[in-house]
Amino acid sequence: MTPAPTPHIDPAKTHLLKEYKHDSPLLGCRFDPSGQFVFAGAQxxxxxxxxxxxxxxTLLTGHKSWVRALAFAQRRGEEKKGKEGEKRTSQSSSPCLLFSADYAGRILAWPSSAEGPKPAHTLEAHHGWVRALAVSPNGSRLASCGNDHLVKLWSVPDGGLIHELAGHACHVYNVVFHPDGKHLISADLQGIVKVWDLAKGAIERELDAKILYKYDPSFRADIGGVRSMALSADGTLLACAGITNVSNAFAGVGNPLIVLFDYQSGKQKQLLRPKTPFQGTAWGVVLHPTGFIAGVGGGNGGMLWFWKADNAQDFFSLKLPTNARDLDLHPNGRHLAIAFFDGAVRIYSLEK
Amino acid sequence: MLPSRAFLSLRFAVTLLAVSPAVVLADAPLHQRIDQAIAAARPDFAHQAAAPASDAEFLRRIYLDLTGTIPTAAETRAFLKDPSPGKRQALLDRLLTSPEHARYFAMVLDVLLMERRRDKYVPHEQWLEYLRSSVAANKPWDQLVREILSSDGADPKTRVAAKFYLERQAEPHLLTRDISRLFLGTNLQCCQCHDHPRIDDYKQAHYYGLFAFLNRSSLVIDKKLNLAVLSEKADGEVTFQSVFDPAKKTQSTGPRLPEGPPLKEPVIEKGKEYIVASTAGGRAVPRFSRHALLGPTLARADNESFKRNIANRLWALMMGRGLVHPLDLDHSANPPSHPELLKLLADDIAARKFDMRGFLRELALSQTYQRSSELPPQFRGDKEGMEPEPTSYTVALLKPLTPEQLAWGLMQATGLTDAERQALGPNASEAALYSRLAPNVAPFVKTFGSPPGQAPEFDARLDQALFLANGPVVRGWLTPRPGNLIDRLGKLTNTDALVEELYLSVLTRWPSAEERKEAADFLAARPKDRPTALQDMAWALLASAEFRFNH
Amino acid sequence: MWCSYACGSSEHNISRRGFFATALGGTLGALALDPLTRPAFTHELNKQQKRVLMIWLHGGVSQLETWDPKPGTKTGGPFQAIPTSVPGIHVCELLPYTAQRMHHLALVRGLNTAEDDHGKGYYLMHTGRRQEPAMKWPHLGSVCAKLLGSSDNPLPGYILITPRGNGGVNSEDAAFLGPRYASVALSDGHAPANLDRPAALTEAADQQRHEFRIHANQRFLRSRRTAQTEAYTHSYDQAAQLMRKRDLFDISKEPPTVIDRYGRHDFGRHCLMARRLLEGGATFVKVMHTNYDTHHENFDFHIEQLGEFDRPFATLLDDLHDRGLLASTLVLVLSEFGRTPNINRNYGRDHWSRAWSIALAGCGIRGGSVSGKTNADGTAVTEGQVNGGHLFHTYLSALGFNSKKNFYIEQRPIPIADPKAAPIKEVLA
Structure with a gap:
């Protein structure tokens, strides 16, 4: 269950707590459900x-390409964590599996707390990159999405393929389970967000985050995509992060943006932007149980922003030492982990 | 009518020929001495030489050479009908002082000096206006060159003249090459690395002597003026090695012209080298400027190369080929076709203080200029290869129209010019007409012009043919519009009068009997689409070789 | 000190002998004939009908994502290396179709062009020379138009198919060879300008007006005939011939299945047009694919761009091969430069010319060969280092020319390729 919001949380007092260094740039990071570890995927x-x-x-070696997607499943847990900032809600001591996916289309499953982790099994999941993973609230199913335009559902216990969800017309960038356990949300390069009815294996509706996408006519290439996606714990708000206003795709000239949806109506509730102009991409977003939204960006340096859902402009921001590439919230609700280009995961405290 | 016109022309020709080469005196006018030199160069001159140009040939030629376009049908009629023996001289005197000549000759100088480089630092219109007003005032060539080579772009009054440097980014090697080519008629480019391997006269020391005037200067964006200007350092000696020299001996030179004496340079007290010292946002101005000395040193009457170059270039412009050819390879192993004539011309233009207008007038008065471009009958037909070589100047050379001449000539021939003049009414000044029509020239320069930075070169390509045949530009000009050619032709019911108007408008001459008949047959075959038949026939003459060349 | 060695003196070990004749003597202006020219040689070449296809990957394609992958290294990026049809040669996984044609391809992996600026790199890779203030060098396309082209051929000698921009003649490309050999750009694969007869003009009327023009010419030229007037009247004949070849520029004449094989996107269509033009007698066709200047998101963009490049390119190789044209068509896959081994903070790679690669195929090329080698992380050439000059020599050699020969411009012998470089023997058949 979600811990009661602590009165000590004050984003405006966010400060660096700890730093963990690796010697290669990082792409993604996640706390494990027990809150004992932070994991990161690296170049x-x-x-x-x-x-x-x-x-x-501890190094978990076995992938043959870059790793950004990380997700955890507890065999008997009730509610587990998806990739992009979805709230995890249980503290359980039961054995936990880490799923990690790479840019060669492969998913590895690891005993997350083992002393010398070896892959428990390997899924040849997609043709091309896998950018995101999510585990269903009851821990039984794993969702993955790939550059092959597919979303796939896997059985956590045996790694078997349950469903192949076809419908995206381009690279699928992100996937999360809705806490109702009946819906899966996936989002792609072109900013098209699809809500899947899991019982039917069919698309139920689409949300429009196309503001996070552009075809750059001078470079003749697509730029953008939903780089991070998160739901509020109650499933009423959906946040999609990425880049907008792109004027030069190949130099990355554009601004970070988080599109906040009212999940029920599917309407855009707020477009969250930095108050001080910043050039780059919003690479991570989480929705805090107390109601604020945190996002990190990388481009011309790195930034951490905090918004309230009713205001387009951030109420607080913090300059980061270098480009931030992913963000996660600790199960205790008091700490953020940020993965950085310089190989560090830094832990920030939200407490006064 | 026709026979009497022909008779008049013939009589005029006889008058011209009466000036025998043998009787030309040393103080005779230049045009007579030119003719004497051309005639004296060949023992068989009388046999070789073409007949004098007809009035029609002369009229079209002198209009194109001095104003860059062809005359109107009305002007042509009037000239051809004019019986006065002095009409050619009167015409060329009128043209030489016309605003059209100043406008056209500014374009000629622009292409010569800038070689169609893109306009980055000095707007083209300003530069053309500078040249136009210079020609209108008959500014001497040496003065113009001094202005161009002396301006550093910082003084608003003289900035426009700095275009020569600025558009070349003030790059000293590029400038050394172009100054030697365009003002001295000697392409020293090969001498950058060593003495010219094939041209004994061109030395590496010549190259670097000229280079030393330029290497201290560079282009900077002056923050205060917010303009690109020249900045000059007070130091920077020029050293060079020949790549052929196994010993790699380093030589050095101060600024000097090829074959000229070394320049005396003042000794400047240490610490006082600059009037304005170099700063991050500005230009430097040295107390002693090598750059400032280039114009006065180079553009002088006692600089043999300087005066030969301009005499040869103006000759080539009028006669279709330089006495020295190519124009920038004046050296002893590539002698002029008529060495003494070139010397005569060079001395003459210097003696007349580089008065280009007077010089052009003498060229145009010569029989050499006024000869027909038609081969004498004995060389025609299957006797190809027997004809006199172009260097003999015994037959007038065909000159392909420049892109500008083609554009302006087509505008006149199709009557666009007439229609615009008519539309302007009493406000139809040369300047007003020019500003209306000038934008039409760009597609011709793009299609027919040489690439930026290259000397003009004739090339006939199929994309040009397609442009003329199928393109919208010429086609648009052949659409009837009050006062234009097709409009005028459409109103003429008498076929013979129509054909005359067509030939006078497009080819600046009367049609022959054969042509009258052919045109009449063409129209008779298309009674149902006469308006388009007129366009097609007019197009055929516009696309003919006779129109494409100045003959 | 700069030196173009544009002097042909024996001290530079440059032969003074020219090796080609001008096809249209009178119209070539500055191009004088060398006294020792052998016209027969040119004629022989025309008979063999050699031609060139250049694929230009605009912006600077990454060598690490194409021809010289370094998977599993710090600089290698996320992609895998895949085996090819030639045992031992691997390329990046982004080129699965091309990999299966490796037996046609030769890779030059030791390229160090030391030129990281787009404009200068473009110039270098098109001319085989560095930019010099007072000397402009002709593009390879212009050189080939000159050396391989025939005066009977109405097709432009150097055709450039671009995804956009202005069509028309880029007269600067040919430098001293003259605008006749300049590139003619077909913007977005459209036919050259003014190729269609105006709609209001019937074929019969067009014929009649040309007859009238020809008669007028005949009268004028009875007493005045020069090489220039000949060239001018001939240009209309060539224009008419090109108008008759109008269909070559129209890929809708191809069956839909063929269009599908090439892909229904610009590059696919442009490759198909290149095949039609080469088949139809074009001498040099350059197809431009844009853009690869991936300072940001290098990997995503290479997936997209190479995903578009790979299949049409492979299809084009197949079609040329199936038609028996590959052996006489030199194929080049070039770029301004490569991209940095270092991956920047925005997942980008920047400009890099110190150690990069190109691919060659077809005429005179030893398929399945590799020249040069880079170190483990691709940051330096360790074997077989070459520059743009070597490439130019290699192209000319592959086409059967002695690349040490000169052009002659107004008495000046000008080496066709940089005399300081030589052909890359390892990739030549």
């Missing part, structure tokens, strides 16, 4: 696990 094809208290670093 040297490794997954790195740090024990938060001791700082002990």
């Amino acid at each position: 040297d094809n490794n997954v790195i696990r740090w024990h938060l208290d001791s700082g002990k670093k």
Whole structure:
């Protein structure tokens, strides 16, 4: 269950708590459901696990390409964590599996807390990149999405393919389960967000985040996509992060944007932008149980922003040491993990 | 009518020929001495030489050469009907002082000096106006060159003249090459690395002597003026090695012209080298400027190369080929076709203080200029290869129209010019007409012009033919419009009068009997689409070789 | 000190002998004939009908995502290397179709062009020379138009198919060879300008007006005939011939299945047009694919751009091969430069010319060969280092020319290729 919002949380007092270093740029990061570890995926094809208290670093070696997607499943847990900032809600001591996916289309499953982790199994999941993974609230199913335009559903216990959801017309960038357990949400390069009815295996409706996409006619290429996606714990708000206003795709000239949807109506509720202009992409977004939204960006440096859902402009921001590439919220609701280009995962405290 | 016109022309020709080469005196007018030199160069001159140009040939030629376009049908009629023996001289005197000549000759100088480089620093219109007003005032060539080579672009009064440097980015090697080519008639480019391997006269030291005037200067964006200007350092000696020299001996030179004496340079007290010292946002101005000395040193009457170059270039412009050819390879192993004539011309233009207008007038008065371009009968037909070589100047050379001449000539021939003049009414000044019509020239320059930075070169390509045959530009000009050619032709019910108007308008001459008949047959075959038949016939003459060349 | 060695002196070891004749002597202006020219040689070449296809990957394609992958290294990026039809040669996984044609291809992996600026790199890779202030060099396309082209051929000698921009003649490309050999751009694959007879003009009327023009010419030229007037009247004949070849520029004449094989996107259509033109007698066709200047999101963009490149290119190779044209068509896959081994903070790669690769195929090329080598992380050439000059020599050699020969411009012998470089023997058949 979600811990009660603590009165000590004050985003405006956010400060650096700890730093864990790797020697290769990082792409993604996640806390495990127990809150003991932070995991990161790196450009040297490794997954790195740090024990938060001791700082002990363990390499999970087995991927053949870059790793950005990380998700956890507990065999008997009730509610588990998807990739992009979806709220995890349970503290369980039961054995936990880490799923990590790479840009060669492969998913590896690891015992997340084992001393010397070895892949428990391997899924040849997609043709091309897998950018995101999510685990269903009851921990039974794993969702993945890929550059092959597909979303796939897998059985957590045996790694079997349950469903292949076809419908996207371009690379699928993100996937999350709705807490109702009946819907899956996927989003693609062109900013098209699809809500899937899992019982029927069919698209129920579409949400429009095309503001996060552009075809750059001078470079003749697509730019954008839903780089991070998160739901509020109650499933009423959906956030999609990326880049907008792109004037030069190949130099990355554009501005970060988080599109906040009212999930029920499917309407855009707010377009969250930095108050101080910033050039780059919003690479991570989480919705805090107390109601604020945190996002990180990378481009011309790195930034961390905090918004309230009723205001387009951030109420607080923090300059980061370098480009941020992913963001996660600790199960305790008090800490953020940010993965950085310089190989570090930094833990920030939201407490006064 | 026709026989009497022919008779008049013939009589005029006889008058011209009466000036025998043998009787020309040393103080005779230049045009007579030119003819004497051309005639004296060949023992068989009388046999070789073409007949004098007809009035029609002369009229079209002198209009194109001095104003860059062809005369109106009315002007042509009047000239051809004019019986006065002095009409050619009167015409060329009128043309030389006309605003059309100043406008046209500014374009000629622009292409010569800028070689169609893109306009980045000095607007083209300003530059053309500078040249136009210079020609209108008959500014001497040496003065014009000094202005161009002396301006550093910082003084608003003289900035426009700095275009020569600025559009070449003030790059000293590029400038050394172009100054040697365009003002001295010697392409020293090969001498950058060593003495010219094939031209004994061109030395590496010549190259670097000229280079030393330029290498201290560079283009900077002056923050205060917010303009690109020249900045000059007070130091920077020029050294060079020949790549052929196994010992790699380093030589050095100060600024000097090829074959000229070394320049005396003042000794400047240390610490006082600059009037304005170099800063991050501005230009430097040295107390002693090598750059400032280039114009006065180079553009002088006692600079043999300088005066030969301009005499040869103006000759080529009028006669279709330089006495020295190519124009920028004046050296002892590539002698002029008529060495003494070139010397005569060079001395003459210097003696008349580089008065280009007076010089052009003498060229145009010569029989050499006024000869027909038709081969004498004995060389025609299957006797190809027997005809006199172009260097003999015994037959007038065909000159392909420049892109500008083609554009303006077509505008006149199709009557666009007439229609615009008519539309302007009493406000039809040369300037007003020019500003209306000038934008039409760009597609011709794009299609027929040489690439930026290259000397003009004739080339006939199929894309040009397609442009003329199928393109919208000429086709648009052949659409009837009050006062234009097709409009005028459409109103003429008498076929013979129509054909006369067509030939006078497009080819600046009367049609022959054969042509009258052919045109009449063409129209008779298309009674149902006479308006388009007129367009097609007019197009055929516009696309003919006779129109494409100045003959 | 700069030196173009544009002097032909023996001290530079440059032969003074020219090796081609001008096809249209009178119209070539500055191009004088060398006394030792052998016209027969040119004639022989025309008979063999050699031609060139250049694929230009605009903006600077990454060598690491194409011809010289370094998977599993710090600089290698996320992609895998895949085996090809030639054992031992691997290329990036983004080129699965091309990989299966590796037996036709030769890779030059030791390229160090030391020119990281787009404009200068473009110039270098098109001319085989560095930019010099007072000397402009002709593009390879212009050189080939000159050396391989025939005066009977109404097709432009150097055709450039661009995704957009202005069509028309780019007269600067030919430098001293003259605008006749300049590139003619077909913007978005449209036929050259003014190729269609105006709608209001019937074929019969067109014929009649040309007859009238020809009669007028005959009268005028009875007493005045020069090489220039000949060239001018001939240009209309060539225009008419090109108008008759109008269909070559129209890929809708191809069956839909063929259009599908090439792909229904610009590059696919342009490759198909290139095949039609080469088949129809074009001498040099350059197809431009844009854009690869991936300072940001190098990997996403290479997936997209190479995904578009790979199949049409492979299809084009197949079609040329199936038609028996590949052996006489030199194929080049070029770019201004490569991209940095270093991956920047925006997942981008920047401009890089110190160690990069190109691919060649077809005429005179040894298929399945590789020249040059880079170190483990691709940051330096370790074997077989070459520059743009070597490439130019290699192209000319592959086409059967002695690349050490000269052009003659107004008495000046000008080496066709940089005398300081030589052909890359390893990739030549």
